[in-house]
Each structure stands twice: as C-alpha cells, then as structure tokens.
C-alpha cells in the first residue's frame with residue numbers, strides 16, 4: 001500500500017481509521033497503549049495541515065447505540081496524549097458528523113462516534129461505506145489490529161477514496177515481515193495458550209516458517225499426552241491427540257525443532273498460592289495438574305533462544321495470572337528481553353494474552369516490537385490475508401508497504 005510519504009495532507013479531509021478499542025473501567029482508560037501508538041500518525045497529519053477525522057470501533061455494541069460504549073471518554077484521553085484539542089461528533093455519519101467535518105480548519109482533529117453503533121458497519125454495508133467516504137477526501141488505515149475485520153470502516157470505505165496505510169500500520173507490517181516473511185535465521189517461535197484447536201492453523205503455518213517451535217501453556221499438555229505420557233488431571237483436549245501427533249510428525253519432516261516442556265510445575269488445585277511440586281513430564285502424579293513449565297524447561301528454552309537471531313512470541317507458557325505459575329513465562333521472557341537488549345535477538349510479540357504476560361514479566365518495552373493487535377496478529381501468524389490490508393493494497397498481495 002502507499003505510505004504517508006506519498007500523501008500531502010494539507011487542506012485535505014483525512015478519514016483516518018484507528019483502533020481505539022482500549023481497555024476501560026468506570027469510564028476511564030486503563031491501558032493507553034493503543035492511543036499512544038496511533039499518536040504519531042495523527043500528529044503528522046495534523047501538523048502537515050490535514051483535517052483529521054478519526055474513525056474507530058469500540059467494544060461490540062452489535063449495531064445498536066450503547067451509551068457505555070461511546071468513544072466520547074476516549075476523545076479526552078486522546079487529546080491529552082496528543083497535547084492538542086480533539087472534538088467529538090455524536091454519530092459517525094449523518095448531519096452531526098457532516099456539520100462537524102464541515103466546520104474543521106486545517107490541523108483540526110475530530111473523533112466520530114463508535115462505528116459499530118451503525119448496523120451496517122460489521123456487514124460492510126455499501127451505503128454506510130459511501131456515507132463514511134463522503135466525509136473525507138482520502139482514507140488512511142492505521143488500525144492493523146482491526147484489519148482482520150471486513151467492515152465498512154476497515155474495508156468498504158477504501159473503495160471510494162484514495163487509500164493509504166498509516167505509520168502504525170506500516171510499523172506493524174514491517175515488524176511482522178521482518179520476523180516471518182524475511183527473517184534473519186535461525187528464527188524461532190514460542191507459542192503458548194490453552195488450546196491446540198484455536199491455534200492449529202497458526203502452528204501449521206509456523207512449522208513451515210520457523211526453525212524452532214516451542215510450545216507452552218495448557219496446549220503443551222495435549223502434546224505430552226499424545227506422546228503417551230500420563231498428565232494427571234492437567235487440562236488436555238482429548239479430541240486433539242491425533243492432531244498433536246500429526247504436528248509432531250510434520251515438524252520432523254520439515255526439520256523444525258519442536259520443543260515441549262521437559263519438566264512442569266504441578267498443583268492439585270487451580271488457585272493462587274496452592275502448594276506446588278516440580279516434576280519431570282514423565283512423572284506427573286494422578287490428581288495433579290501442570291500449570292507452568294519447570295526450571296529445566298526454562299534452561300532449555302534459554303539455551304535455544306541463545307541460538308536464534310529472530311523470535312516470534314505468542315501466548316504465555318503457564319497460568320501467569322496466578323502466581324507462582326508465572327515464573328516460567330517471566331524467566332523465559334526476561335531471557336528473550338536480555339538477548340534483545342544485547343542486540344543478539346530480534347523479538348516480535350503480540351496477540352491475545354501476550355502483552356499482559358510480557359508486561360507482567362516487566363519486559364514489555366524491552367522487546368524489538370510488540371504488536372497492538374490481538375486477533376489480527378494471530379490471523380497474520382496463521383498466514384491469512386487480512387481484508388483491511390487487501391482494501392488499501394495497491395496489489396492484491398499481502399505485502400510490505402511500497
């Protein structure tokens with residue numbers, strides 16, 4: 001797609017799709033990451049004299065006006081982050097939005113109400129796409145984290161206007177491209193999480209791309225069980241045992257070093273502070289469950305990381321929300337962070353719980369790149385083409401900015 005390097009925003013109405021779907025509690029933003037990460041694009045466009053009209057969804061109001069899901073409180077947080085005023089319109093189309101857009105001066109910033117208040121948004125409705133497009137002269141998509149949705153504000157609108165990728169979109173794609181499409185090798189992936197069933201496509205795509213794949217989280221239990229080990233009352237997916245065996249065979253055939261835990265931290269109860277034991281994976285007693293990787297696994301992963309040039313990280317290795325079952329994830333994340341800081345490893349992380357796990361480990365800002373995306377990051381790792389990218393692409397391929 002075209003980057004902002006090829007756009008002169010002066011005097012133009014820039015319809016800028018961002019992702020302001022941020023965590024909120026009691027009307028206050030509790031994590032500003034997505035706001036902070038979109039500031040450079042907004043600032044660049046406004047400082048160059050563009051009239052910046054922001055579009056975003058928030059939460060899942062399902063086409064209805066849900067006052068608790070208004071973007072209005074986020075306008076305030078955004079204005080603080082930008083150090084510039086941000087005005088607000090109470091709808092994303094219609095007379096309110098049109099009047100607010102008409103009264104803008106060069107450099108002004110306007111946030112429109114939650115696009116998902118419109119029933120046409122998630123249907124990628126042609127009428128809504130045209131109505132949104134009528135507010136702008138050009139469309140810029142800076143919402144990589146919503147690019148897996150084929151919605152009016154992420155896809156449909158792009159057909160009506162000259163379209164560009166914003167600075168955050170560009171950074172996300174450059175990082176992902178450098179990690180998976182054209183990585184410095186050896187490249188490895190750490191994939192954690194509870195279920196193989198939700199990560200099957202991701203695992204298969206990773207096997208084709210990486211030299212080492214480490215599996216953690218409850219997903220690893222299913223692999224251990226598939227190898228014929230007793231896993232006590234650990235969480236496993238019985239209907240995925242054959243799939244796990246196939247993945248292990250594929251890894252061998254593709255010469256991908258598949259790493260499973262060699263020891264685990266076990267407990268009889270799934271509660272914080274429950275008594276624990278560390279056992280080899282061959283000695284999980286009946287009635288106990290694996291909730292984290294053990295110290296030998298941590299050492300193994302640390303030595304594997306030391307042999308890599310690039311690492312993609314998705315998902316925690318244990319139940320990190322429940323200390324002490326955070327220790328494995330913390331130790332491996334800290335090792336990855338240290339290698340990154342020493343310039344020996346390029347680490348790209350993202351998706352779902354990953355950001356909280358890395359923040360919890362105190363290394364969120366020590367990775368080379370942390371994606372703002374959850375589902376979109378996963379879909380990229382699965383090798384899917386993202387409709388939000390296709391819509392602004394100058395070619396139909398999933399490519400780097402051109």
Ligand code: 3PG
Pocket residue numbers: 019021059060145146149373374375376
């Ligand atoms: C996200 O938080 O991953 C994006 O904002 C997309 O939200 P959605 O899953 O509700 O489409």
